[in-house]
Amino acid sequence: MSIYSKILVVANLNSDEQPALARAVQLAKKSVSKSHITFFLSIYDFSYDMTSMLSHDERDAMRKGVISQREEWMRSIAQPFIDDSFEFDVKVVWHNRPYAAIVEEVFGGSHDIVIKGTRKHDILESVIFTPTDWHLLRKCPVPVLLVKNSDWPKNANIVASVHVGSENPTHIDLNDCMVRQLDSLTDRLGATGYLVNAYPVTPANITIELPEFDPATYTDAVRGHHLTAMKALRQKHGYDEEHTIVEQGLPEDIIPEIASKLDVAMVILGTTGRTGLSAVFIGNTAENVIDKINCDVLALKPQGYISPLDPENN
Template identity: 45%
Template sequence: MLMYKNILVVLDAEDDEHKALSRGLHLASLLSAQLTLFVSIYDFSYEMTTMLSGEEREQMRDSLIHERRHWVQGLLKEREVENLDVNVEVVWHHRPFEAIIRCALEHNHDLIIKGAKKHGALQSVLFTPTDWHLLRKAPCQVLLVKEHAWPEQGGRVLAAVHAATTSEDHKSLNKKVIQSAYAMSEKLKASLHLINSYPSAPSAIAIEIPDFDTYQYQESVRSYHEEEIKKLTEELHADAYELHLEEGMPEDRIPALAEEIDAGLVVLGTVGRTGISAALLGNTAEHVIGRLNCDLLALKPEGFNCPLG
């Protein structure tokens, strides 16, 4: 599990630190994986220039692609890549997320690495960022990188699961999350932490039912989640972890715990959505990403069908 062999790194000229590149080179070195450095460029003015012929516009696009490829090669010269298998791909495309996904499909990449950017809630609703598109539609796992560095050893990987789910798809995704987080923690020489949040008792229930024992209810819910996660980890033979049972919503508890334990990486499952539900509701991964101060590894359920495929 998690033995990535074909990694796609999305480069961003506006990211002076090139976090995705650094992370991709690190993983490729650890896993002896092939690395493709990917850039999508587009300039609308080139398409609207009526004074140029189609051939001249094509030549201008090719010139820009050549310049950007040269820029990528310059980035590589600044880093140690002699023992790595690194390819460079630069494409002209007006929708970056489509270009990324098509490249991943065409070349069977098993991981996409991209630097994450924060977006305001309103902007995310009206103008869905590339990060969100990748979380919903990418055909493989997605690693969104932030500024938090990965220590050479002694770091922490946090896996987020919902062990009490009754959905078979989500149960399968739970297993995938734990297996991937466990494998990543081993490679990074990091400790593994599991978080499972559970809901609080409705505040109005004690008023509506005077004899209702809120404390006993919460203890029962907690015990149930604890038993379910023990069953899950025993089935996977995963015993080297620290469990965090947290009362509250996952989009609140996951970022809070990640900051508390200074996690370098959070691993969780994400499901694809389209239409109005994708625009307005999102899912746990999408609510969490903007609030994390560390990397996010998002996994898809088994059998996920990419909308572009």
């Protein structure tokens, strides 16, 4: 089955450079079936809605004029990317919450993935994630790919941060989903895939509370369990041992270390969304990892995830 055949690309209003669109075109051209790219923008100007001297119709006409101008600009900057190998359209909406407008379009257009550029700090070469990025990572029901820059390196590496060793069905399904996404992306982008897992360090206080406890034996047992679980996962999906990594430590430390060591172009993370104040990732792990890496990030939700912005639940 071909994934990512309906791609929603979020335009960057502040630049003619559109790394997200470049990445979307790369994926579309490698699709088994013909893909469809929607180049999307949400705009809003408070002053247009609060101009009391204008009638409702006049304000509506002004909004439509601004939307038309933005659509023309988007078609212009997209022109170098477009060819007959995929379908393409432009859509601009008037909405005061960009992330909500994006998620609404995901539902309305049945898109498979959202691709959005991230801001790159020119001095420190670090990625700055915007509030819209974080909202999408938490609330978007489909995979979200945050793109650092348009240039995809040759012989690139992609890492999937799997959570092996758990019997939780959500983690098991998410691991399989991440590996399937990894397979598709490495094929489409001409990259090499790695499966990476971090397992916990033995708590220091446990030897005080349980004097007979042997931390070395415990650590060996935990590592053995994770190695066995990783072996089962890699064999299930046809990966060799050289492309799997199991390290002791916190994921927010291990994943950035591996990403730096392998000079990865993308990290795939599994996330789980909840509602209300608990709308966070698994133990904030994904947020902490994202803050420490400087590459593309693909965030995946578990099967059955229900977005708090799903119109059928509002």
